[in-house]
Amino acid sequence: MSSELIPTRTTRRNGERTLTTVKADLCVLGAGISGVSAALEAAKLGRKVVIVDGAPALGGQAIGSIIGTLIGLYTHGPQAYQITHGIADDLIRDLTAEGSLLRMHRSTVTFQYDEVRLGRWMESKIEAAGIKAVVGAVLTDVAFKNRRVQHVDFATRFGGLRVEADGFIDSSGDATLCFEAGLPVREPEAPVYGSLNFLIEGYDLEAVKDLNMEDVRKRLKTHGAAYGLVRHDGWLMHFPGKSFMLANINHFETPVNPLATATMVFEGRRQADAIISFLRAEYANIFANARVRVYGNPGLRQTRWIVGTRQLTVDDIRKAARPADAAARCAWWVELHDTKELVHWEQFPDNHVYYIPLSCMVPADADNIVVAGRCVDADSHALSAIRVMGPCIAMGTAAAHALDLARTGSVHDIELSKLQKRLYDNLERKD
Numbered sequence: 001m002s003s004e005l006i007p008t009r010t011t012r013r014n015g016e017r018t019l020t021t022v023k024a025d026l027c028v029l030g031a032g033i034s035g036v037s038a039a040l041e042a043a044k045l046g047r048k049v050v051i052v053d054g055a056p057a058l059g060g061q062a063i064g065s066i067i068g069t070l071i072g073l074y075t076h077g078p079q080a081y082q083i084t085h086g087i088a089d090d091l092i093r094d095l096t097a098e099g100s101l102l103r104m105h106r107s108t109v110t111f112q113y114d115e116v117r118l119g120r121w122m123e124s125k126i127e128a129a130g131i132k133a134v135v136g137a138v139l140t141d142v143a144f145k146n147r148r149v150q151h152v153d154f155a156t157r158f159g160g161l162r163v164e165a166d167g168f169i170d171s172s173g174d175a176t177l178c179f180e181a182g183l184p185v186r187e188p189e190a191p192v193y194g195s196l197n198f199l200i201e202g203y204d205l206e207a208v209k210d211l212n213m214e215d216v217r218k219r220l221k222t223h224g225a226a227y228g229l230v231r232h233d234g235w236l237m238h239f240p241g242k243s244f245m246l247a248n249i250n251h252f253e254t255p256v257n258p259l260a261t262a263t264m265v266f267e268g269r270r271q272a273d274a275i276i277s278f279l280r281a282e283y284a285n286i287f288a289n290a291r292v293r294v295y296g297n298p299g300l301r302q303t304r305w306i307v308g309t310r311q312l313t314v315d316d317i318r319k320a321a322r323p324a325d326a327a328a329r330c331a332w333w334v335e336l337h338d339t340k341e342l343v344h345w346e347q348f349p350d351n352h353v354y355y356i357p358l359s360c361m362v363p364a365d366a367d368n369i370v371v372a373g374r375c376v377d378a379d380s381h382a383l384s385a386i387r388v389m390g391p392c393i394a395m396g397t398a399a400a401h402a403l404d405l406a407r408t409g410s411v412h413d414i415e416l417s418k419l420q421k422r423l424y425d426n427l428e429r430k431d
């Protein structure tokens with residue numbers, strides 16, 4: 001039985017390029033954990049929100065790069081307490097209930113998550129909140145005049161998109177909105193290495209219980225080069241109750257250069273394959289039949305970030321003095337990936353808490369931009385501590401409230417006491 005032909009029409013592009021325009025109160029650039037946090041908070045405040053991302057789905061690195069564990073939501077130590085709430089509470093509640101989140105309390109509280117389920121959680125929350133989401137849209141231009149972003153243009157595979165809004169959140173991870181607006185940004189002059197996380201399957205689920213990471217690290221140091229490996233530390237994390245593990249164990253450079261994007265994918269995957277060869281040979285009793293189940297996208301740590309009204313320094317976070325414009329609380333340690341071989345760690349005492357000031361999240365010369373996530377202003381060491389997902393969630397919350405208070409005015413003029421009252425849970429709560 002043949003079905004009827006579907007009629008078609010013939011069309012061609014007019015001389016003019018088509019441009020779809022969307023208007024909103026707030027435009028969020030970047031749908032990673034910080035952008036999603038900002039968008040959901042702003043929608044809760046009754047703002048009309050558009051969230052735009054160049055990737056084909058929401059979630060940023062948390063999903064696409066299979067980060068795998070949520071850290072920085074708690075202080076350290078046996079008496080650790082939660083310092084960031086907002087969407088973190090909903091996420092913990094919902095994903096724990098369905099078995100997609102595992103809470104672990106070692107030196108601090110971390111959460112192992114199922115990235116497929118977290119991705120769907122983000123999508124369903126964004127949809128339910130009535131937020132306009134646009135994916136596959138890469139920023140091409142920012143109209144910046146009189147200290148304000150007027151509109152932002154994007155290229156999509158189906159034509160151009162313009163977003164007009166009162167306020168803009170740059171949660172691009174690479175300070176793209178600020179950079180394209182012509183505002184000053186910082187780039188590291190020596191590499192801060194990225195990693196391509198991947199999932200491993202096919203190993204012995206019983207024998208893996210005896211896997212000793214300290215031994216793996218020692219052997220990476222002595223034998224890794226023979227397999228083409230460069231990093232000597234990192235993690236292999238078996239998901240209890242699952243048949244796969246997450247590997248965060250390679251290092252490569254992540255320059256902000258359009259011609260470097262595929263190189264990162266190829267180099268990250270090459271090192272992932274080399275890890276499999278290393279594990280098969282060196283730990284054959286566990287990994288003889290291991291293989292890569294899925295490669296994540298290249299994970300970028302510290303690429304390009306803003307010049308804020310103030311820069312947070314490693315001394316600030318060591319001293320932990322509370323700034324007058326505190327907007328988020330943090331506890332994560334310095335974790336700088338500044339050599340190919342190893343990670344530089346600086347640990348703080350138990351329950352050490354420090355703050356991200358709003359002034360690190362706002363460029364001095366713009367009135368309607370707030371930055372959230374891994375591209376706020378901090379020196380290399382402080383940024384390595386505040387870029388983890390707990391603080392990213394807290395910065396998203398703060399960015400939404402700052403722009404809600406500013407409306408058509410300036411974020412530099414908002415009443416800090418009002419902002420901090422709204423951010424009570426993320427600045428004061430200790431339960």
Ligand SMILES: Cc1cc2nc3c(=O)[nH]c(=O)nc-3n(C[C@H](O)[C@H](O)[C@H](O)COP(=O)(O)OP(=O)(O)OC[C@H]3O[C@@H](n4cnc5c(N)ncnc54)[C@H](O)[C@@H]3O)c2cc1C
Pocket residue numbers: 029030031032033034035052053054055059060061062065067068069070071072137138139171172173174176194195196197248298299300301372373374375387388389390392
């Ligand atoms: C390998 C690795 C391991 C890590 N491990 C952990 C961990 O275990 N726990 C933890 O909590 N944190 C970890 N981190 C840190 C943390 O994952 C990231 O810093 C955090 O997810 C960053 O979130 P974000 O929202 O700031 O940015 P991103 O997740 O990078 O999101 C930015 C979004 O902006 C979009 N975008 C950028 N430019 C444009 C443009 N021009 N046009 C349109 N869209 C654009 C991108 O597509 C992306 O979706 C790790 C990081 C890496 C790289």
